[in-house]
Amino acid sequence: MNIRISLFLILFFCNQPITCMNEEEQSSSILIATQRGALPILLTAPHGGYKAILGASIRKKGCVTSDLRTLEFTQLVNEELIKLTGEKPYLVLAEFQRKYLDVNRMQKNAMDPDIDNQAAECIYHEYHRIISTFTRELKAACKNALLIDVHGQGASATTIFRGTSNLKTVSRLIDEFGIESMTGNQSICGLLQQNGYSIDPAGNQEEDSRFGGGYTVRTYGSHQESGINAIQLELGSNFRFEQQEQCARDLAKAIVVFSDKYLRSK
Numbered sequence: 169m170n171i172r173i174s175l176f177l178i179l180f181f182c183n184q185p186i187t188c189m190n191e192e193e194q195s196s197s198i199l200i201a202t203q204r205g206a207l208p209i210l211l212t213a214p215h216g217g218y219k220a221i222l223g224a225s226i227r228k229k230g231c232v233t234s235d236l237r238t239l240e241f242t243q244l245v246n247e248e249l250i251k252l253t254g255e256k257p258y259l260v261l262a263e264f265q266r267k268y269l270d271v272n273r274m275q276k277n278a279m280d281p282d283i284d285n286q287a288a289e290c291i292y293h294e295y296h297r298i299i300s301t302f303t304r305e306l307k308a309a310c311k312n313a314l315l316i317d318v319h320g321q322g323a324s325a326t327t328i329f330r331g332t333s334n335l336k337t338v339s340r341l342i343d344e345f346g347i348e349s350m351t352g353n354q355s356i357c358g359l360l361q362q363n364g365y366s367i368d369p370a371g372n373q374e375e376d377s378r379f380g381g382g383y384t385v386r387t388y389g390s391h392q393e394s395g396i397n398a399i400q401l402e403l404g405s406n407f408r409f410e411q412q413e414q415c416a417r418d419l420a421k422a423i424v425v426f427s428d429k430y431l432r433s434k
């Protein structure tokens with residue numbers, strides 16, 4: 169396992185660790201897995217965790233089901249990237265269950281607002297503070313660095329939906345290299361298509377509004393001055409279960425080819 173499970177980072181980044189969780193809870197709550205990498209790639213997975221947030225209530229509004237096996241999928245992509253390149257990507261993985269906290273939403277919709285939800289609020293801020301720190305680092309190292317936000321969807325078992333707010337969250341990449349960088353034969357989605365994957369949209373069409381890009385890509389995408397290019401990938405269940413290892417390998421290979429073509433420039 170190459171992931172540094174980082175309670176340290178949670179505590180390091182938290183403004184007010186003493187008020188976020190009591191000592192007993194802190195010692196047993198490792199809720200965000202992070203890895204500082206060397207590749208210009210940040211993998212995030214907000215909805216695949218299994219752990220409870222002690223002291224947090226279950227959300228009464230919004231989707232509370234997990235994106236099953238996306239945590240494992242993202243860890244596999246991480247391991248494949250290390251095998252292929254000898255270097256680590258950046259990682260931020262939510263290990264807590266979405267029913268307590270949905271970090272892919274604005275704070276007011278991310279947790280139950282009706283009660284004092286300090287535990288969930290603290291984790292929310294830490295998750296975003298770490299992504300924000302990593303994106304700043306990545307942007308300084310590589311202007312076209314890429315964030316991939318990994319999700320699962322139940323609408324089509326054999327489809328991967330791309331979400332970029334119709335290319336807005338990858339605008340820096342598009343400005344420099346054009347649409348080829350997103351749909352061409354050395355783009356991540358294009359390479360997956362060449363391997364037989366069904367990608368929606370297949371080309372330059374409108375993205376499906378259900379999966380067109382959530383809070384993470386809209387907050388950290390390259391349409392924002394401080395952001396980096398950001399793509400949300402919504403995996404059908406086939407790619408998270410029976411074909412999980414193969415799909416993770418194929419995505420990692422696609423990321424490497426894409427990076428060699430588009431992420432070399434500073």
Ligand SMILES: [Zn+2]
Pocket residue numbers: 215235318319320
């Ligand atoms: Zn999701």
